[in-house]
Each structure stands twice: as C-alpha cells, then as structure tokens.
Amino acid sequence: MTDQDWIAVDWGTSNLRAWRMQGSNAVAEASSDQGMGAVAPGRFEAALLALIEGWLEDRPMTVVACGMVGSRQGWHEAPYRAVPCVSGGAMVRVPQTDERIAMHILSGVSQAKPADVMRGEETQIAGLIALEPDFDGVACLPGTHTKWAKISAGELCHFRTAMTGEMFHLLSTGSVLRHSMGEGWDAEAFMDAIGETLSRPERLATALFNLRADGLLHGASGDVARARLSGLLLGAELAALKPYWLGERVDLIGTPGLNAAYMAALSQVGIEAKAHDGTELVLAGLTAAWKAMT
Amino acid sequence: MTDQDWIAVDWGTSNLRAWRMQGSNAVAEASSDQGMGAVAPGRFEAALLALIEGWLEDRPMTVVACGMVGSRQGWHEAPYRAVPCVSGGAMVRVPQTDERIAMHILSGVSQAKPADVMRGEETQIAGLIALEPDFDGVACLPGTHTKWAKISAGELCHFRTAMTGEMFHLLSTGSVLRHSMGEGWDAEAFMDAIGETLSRPERLATALFNLRADGLLHGASGDVARARLSGLLLGAELAALKPYWLGERVDLIGTPGLNAAYMAALSQVGIEAKAHDGTELVLAGLTAAWKAMT
Numbered sequence: 001m002t003d004q005d006w007i008a009v010d011w012g013t014s015n016l017r018a019w020r021m022q023g024s025n026a027v028a029e030a031s032s033d034q035g036m037g038a039v040a041p042g043r044f045e046a047a048l049l050a051l052i053e054g055w056l057e058d059r060p061m062t063v064v065a066c067g068m069v070g071s072r073q074g075w076h077e078a079p080y081r082a083v084p085c086v087s088g089g090a091m092v093r094v095p096q097t098d099e100r101i102a103m104h105i106l107s108g109v110s111q112a113k114p115a116d117v118m119r120g121e122e123t124q125i126a127g128l129i130a131l132e133p134d135f136d137g138v139a140c141l142p143g144t145h146t147k148w149a150k151i152s153a154g155e156l157c158h159f160r161t162a163m164t165g166e167m168f169h170l171l172s173t174g175s176v177l178r179h180s181m182g183e184g185w186d187a188e189a190f191m192d193a194i195g196e197t198l199s200r201p202e203r204l205a206t207a208l209f210n211l212r213a214d215g216l217l218h219g220a221s222g223d224v225a226r227a228r229l230s231g232l233l234l235g236a237e238l239a240a241l242k243p244y245w246l247g248e249r250v251d252l253i254g255t256p257g258l259n260a261a262y263m264a265a266l267s268q269v270g271i272e273a274k275a276h277d278g279t280e281l282v283l284a285g286l287t288a289a290w291k292a293m294t
Numbered sequence: 295m296t297d298q299d300w301i302a303v304d305w306g307t308s309n310l311r312a313w314r315m316q317g318s319n320a321v322a323e324a325s326s327d328q329g330m331g332a333v334a335p336g337r338f339e340a341a342l343l344a345l346i347e348g349w350l351e352d353r354p355m356t357v358v359a360c361g362m363v364g365s366r367q368g369w370h371e372a373p374y375r376a377v378p379c380v381s382g383g384a385m386v387r388v389p390q391t392d393e394r395i396a397m398h399i400l401s402g403v404s405q406a407k408p409a410d411v412m413r414g415e416e417t418q419i420a421g422l423i424a425l426e427p428d429f430d431g432v433a434c435l436p437g438t439h440t441k442w443a444k445i446s447a448g449e450l451c452h453f454r455t456a457m458t459g460e461m462f463h464l465l466s467t468g469s470v471l472r473h474s475m476g477e478g479w480d481a482e483a484f485m486d487a488i489g490e491t492l493s494r495p496e497r498l499a500t501a502l503f504n505l506r507a508d509g510l511l512h513g514a515s516g517d518v519a520r521a522r523l524s525g526l527l528l529g530a531e532l533a534a535l536k537p538y539w540l541g542e543r544v545d546l547i548g549t550p551g552l553n554a555a556y557m558a559a560l561s562q563v564g565i566e567a568k569a570h571d572g573t574e575l576v577l578a579g580l581t582a583a584w585k586a587m588t
Contacts, residue, residue: 080511110507110510110511111507112511112512114500114504114507115504115507115508115510115511115512115514116503116504116507117506117507117510117511145470145503160500161500161503161504161507162499162500162502162503163469163470163499163502163503164499166469166470167465167469170464170465170468170469171461171464174464174468175457175460175461175464176439176457176460201495201496201498201499202495202496202530202533202534202536203534204495204498204530204534205456205457205458205495205530205531205533205534205535206408206454206455206456206534206535208456208457209410209439209455209456209457210408210409210410210455212411213404213405213408213409213410213411213455214409216404216409216411217374217404217406217409217411218406218409220409236496236498236499237499239496239499240496240497240498240499240500241499241500242496
C-alpha cells in the first residue's frame, strides 16, 4: 500500500458503488444494492466494509464518498455548500470504528432561492471542470431528478431540478397509463411529443390521459405510448428550463441511454449537446477531491 | 314489489354502490369495496348479489348500473357512444344467471379526436341535464381523472380528461415529495400555487422538487407543501382547460371537498362555479335511464 492507494465511493439512494484506486486509476470495482435508502441507521460502515473488505490492509486507507450518504438520513451529514461555489471537493471527516479506513464524505450543494439541492451531481460537475477547467456553459445531468447547472469561471453559479425521471416511472408503472405501456420505443413518436409540450407546456395535463384513450379507441401501440409519455414529460422539462439551454453550450452527464434521449430532445431546439459518461465524471470528481487532500 | 321498484348501481374502479329505488326515491343504500378492479372475471354477478341479496324478491327486478363495470375488463362491455351525443341513457341488457334481477349496464362516451373516454361521468352529466334540461355550459367532474365536458342543447358536445387527482396521489405518496407532505392544508399556499402554474404552466416541471428543497433548506411546513402540490397541479390543469372555462358557465359535480377546491381555483379566473353533489347526480342520471326504459 502506497500513498497512491485510496477508495472512491458513489453512494446514492438506490446503489452503492466503490472503486479501488491507484492515483487517478481505478484498478478494481464493486457495487451493491445497499443504497442509502436500504441501509438502516448505524449500519453504513458495515455496508461499506462488506463491499470493500478485500481491498483493505492494516494501515488506514483514505475513502472519499459522494452522494446521498452525506444527507441527514445517511451515514453522516455533510452540510450543503451554497451557490455560487466551487463544485465538489468540500468534505467532512466521518468518525468510523474500523481503523483500516479513513472516511470522508463530500458536501452537496444548495441554492436558497429558488430552493434547490443536489448531492452527488456536484462531484460529477467537479469532474467535468477537472477535465475542462475553462468550461463555460450548462451541465445537464439526466436521471430520476435531472439537474441543470450553470457553470462559469470554475464555479457552479445556479441550478434547477426537474423530476422528469421519477414522473415517468410513477406514471408508467403506477398510474392508469401502465395498461397502455409497451416494452419498446418509437423514436418518431418521442420526437413529436417533445415538440408538443415544448411549444405548449400546458398541454401536458390533458395529453397524459390521451395516451390511454388512444390505445383503447384507436389501438395505438404500447411502444408509441411509452415513447410519447417520455417525450411529453421531456418537452415540458425543456420548456421549463429554457433559460438554461437558450444560447448556451450544454454538456450532458449521464448514462448512455439517458444522454441519447436528452441529446435528441436538445437537437429540437438546435443544440448539439456533448455527452459525458456519468461514471467517468464521478470518478474524475472524486479523484479531484482526493488530490486536493494529499 | 311494484313496477316502481328497481335498483340503481354506481360501479367504479374502486367502489360498488347500490340503492334500492322506488321510482325516483332511494329507500335503502349499500356499498362495498368490490370495485371493478377488485372483482375477478366471472365474479361480477356474485359481487353484486352479495350486496343487494336482501332487496330481491321472486320476480325479476330491474338493475341499472353505470361506470367501469361496463368496460372490457368489467362484467360486460357496454360499447362507447361517440360525441356529440345525448349523455347517458344508452345501455346493454346483460345476461345474468340469477332470475331475480334483470341486469342493464349503461354505455360510456368516447371522443375520437383528441382521443378521450368516460364511463360513469356521462350518467352524472345526464343527471345534471335531467335537473336542468336547458343547461348550456361546462360540467367539470373532479376526481382521480377529472372530466371537463361541454354541454349544449341537451347533448354532450366534447370533453377532456386531466389526471390531476392521480398525479397528486402518486406524487404525494410515491415520490420523494412524500417526505415533505403534512396532513393539513394551507389555503393561502394553495391559492398562490394555482396562480403560478395557471399563468406559467411550464413552471410545474421545476416547482415540484422545489417543494422538497423548501422543506430541507427553509423548514417549509408540510401543510404548505401539500397545499402547494395540489395547487400547482390544479393551476396547470386550469391552464390546459382554458377553452373549457373561458366565458362559460361551469358546474362542478363531485364530492364536497373536491368541489370546494375547484370552486376556489375557478374563482381565481373570475368564475363562480355552481356545485352539485356527485352522488345526487349519479342517482338522477340512473333514474332518468330507468324512466326511459319503462
């Protein structure tokens, strides 16, 4: 074990992922479903050790974690930093019982007005800034709660959250629309639906049940309904976030699938977004935080 | 038993309600949780008999039912009538095995474009028209899926559905916002929130997560969050349904609580809506259908 050995952790609500690092390089990876929401109070250290036990030695190894693990319901609260601020890097040293780790959790970022918060995304944004220190534009991080963040001069200036991913999940699996959903996808229906709510966001309220009725009355396919639901929600999101993309460079940070969907959506407003892999950027952001410590 | 004896049934997705009728008067009432969604195929007659057994005699008694019981997943499909049409009254005679009942189910109403459907509400609208044959205006039937219907010259002309009630349920109990919800209500926050999305419907997309962040950062009360969530959704509904209320007489048909919420919302756009009890009107509509048979 050298001073280049450390452990990077991305600990969200649903998943726990860890990487054995040597400097900037991940040499091993492990993950589990022990997300913040699945771990009982007082059991966080045990959940982490169960995953990384095999990587530990008899000297304390630095662990740097980001995400919901730093929330009030997580292992240890890492207070928010308020915008405008440098994105990522602020951390708290967390007391632990096992002496083979030296635990650190990164702070999330808050915005007083309009009230908004993020935990985890600030580290991906830090990764983007680490790769491109002169980045000036908007980072869009699609997910359950999509974040849109204005970045300039190395700082996170302001941001907003859209619950589009969670809405799609609730409506497609928990509402009457679940009866109309297929497994597949219709790319044209997706693009058309984006245009509808982008130009007339108020139409979302009546367009939803229309998906159900189109299936009942006209035998509209489940693939069309699924793609339209996604497109209607995404078009409404773009309408709400116009100040974030209009005239801006937009970089996407997410999974390949979500990046592709948002890239297609943004192409409708003439924006050619650049896509970054979310895992690569969280690692870059965790590495930047680790480097700043050493 | 006279030819004035019959049974009225309102059989929706979640509930089954029946009334023992003498002409236009309900003389007994019974209900159960055996809504259409809870009854297995082939078990509808048994579910009904379990509720009304005590009212039956040895001659067949007319039963008139409305609601989801007439859907493809219900007891027997009662085909939709397409708008424009007389609301309610169209029915199918349903084969049953027990000779003490003569079973009828009322048709729902469909609209080809924009695709939309209703089952049950057409009977409440028929009740409104039975009470006021010259009604010219809009009926708004708030519920899980709120219906807005234009009525003129005794006909249902066109209608739209907003899933506002279902969205409120999903978001307040199944999304991250559930952590921010109180049990109470803040009437001022409700009215303010309506105004926000009524004038700027695109704001709904970012206003939702804002409720969560306001609680986390500023300790906003759960009662405010709950009322604001309802108001934001209702404001967006009013924005979408503007062609249905602008310059129209609007009558509400629902429960006292929902009627009051919609009445407050409509007062923001200068509309003094008249409220009708949903149960009274479904009985009036079922009675009108029964009278037309006899």
